[in-house]
Amino acid sequence: MAYQDTQMTQQQTQAVGTSKVLRNTYGLLAMTLLFSAATAGAAMAMGIERMNIFVFFIGAYGLMFLVHKTANSALGLLSTFAFTGFMGFTLGPILSAYLTLPNGAQLIMTALGMTGLTFVGLSAVALITRKDFSFLANFLMAGAIVLIIAMLAAIFLQIPALSLMVSAGFVLFASAAILYQTSEIVHRSGETNYILATITLYVSIYNLFVSLLSILGIMSQD
Numbered sequence: 001m002a003y004q005d006t007q008m009t010q011q012q013t014q015a016v017g018t019s020k021v022l023r024n025t026y027g028l029l030a031m032t033l034l035f036s037a038a039t040a041g042a043a044m045a046m047g048i049e050r051m052n053i054f055v056f057f058i059g060a061y062g063l064m065f066l067v068h069k070t071a072n073s074a075l076g077l078l079s080t081f082a083f084t085g086f087m088g089f090t091l092g093p094i095l096s097a098y099l100t101l102p103n104g105a106q107l108i109m110t111a112l113g114m115t116g117l118t119f120v121g122l123s124a125v126a127l128i129t130r131k132d133f134s135f136l137a138n139f140l141m142a143g144a145i146v147l148i149i150a151m152l153a154a155i156f157l158q159i160p161a162l163s164l165m166v167s168a169g170f171v172l173f174a175s176a177a178i179l180y181q182t183s184e185i186v187h188r189s190g191e192t193n194y195i196l197a198t199i200t201l202y203v204s205i206y207n208l209f210v211s212l213l214s215i216l217g218i219m220s221q222d
Contacts, residue, residue: 032080036206044093053155067080087206126186133183168215
């Protein structure tokens with residue numbers, strides 16, 4: 001009887017902890033997305049040109065490293081907004097380029113809507129079914145390596161078909177990452193730090209949106 005009471009108490013404590021991480025994660029995610037939208041709008045208003053890909057990688061991965069190093073300290077939130085603000089700023093020139101197309105605004109809104117629906121749908125699957133998606137960890141690790149190599153090849157070779165395949169791969173990768181990260185929070189088997197969980201979901205949403213926008217752009221061209 002005492003063992004059952006202890007087990008029940010542990011389950012209740014775990015449920016409370018999971019709810020807290022989820023609330024903090026989605027709250028911070030919403031704020032970072034709004035902040036990214038603001039920095040993207042600022043970049044568009046200032047007429048910033050598209051950033052060099054290598055400068056982008058250095059800035060993005062450098063700030064992401066900083067987030068991971070400070071995630072358990074008071075500087076974690078500041079690093080998070082620095083990273084997401086930078087990512088939003090780099091998105092501004094991309095959106096400006098699409099807005100020069102005849103149907104650019106429609107493409108952006110369509111990609112935005114598809115991104116939102118995909119994120120909500122996948123999150124609901126993980127939260128409602130409470131299925132453990134930890135088996136996706138190996139797929140994500142291997143997929144990240146393959147996608148980085150394919151992305152570099154697409155940059156240098158400038159083959160539209162390869163770019164389309166890379167974008168489609170990033171859509172699948174981002175979708176799997178959303179399922180995996182949400183599952184990790186629910187089961188508390190891997191992620192209890194809401195800052196790191198937020199960054200993972202943010203990057204997934206960013207990649208999902210940019211990839212869907214790229215696919216729509218390629219498919220809409222004559």
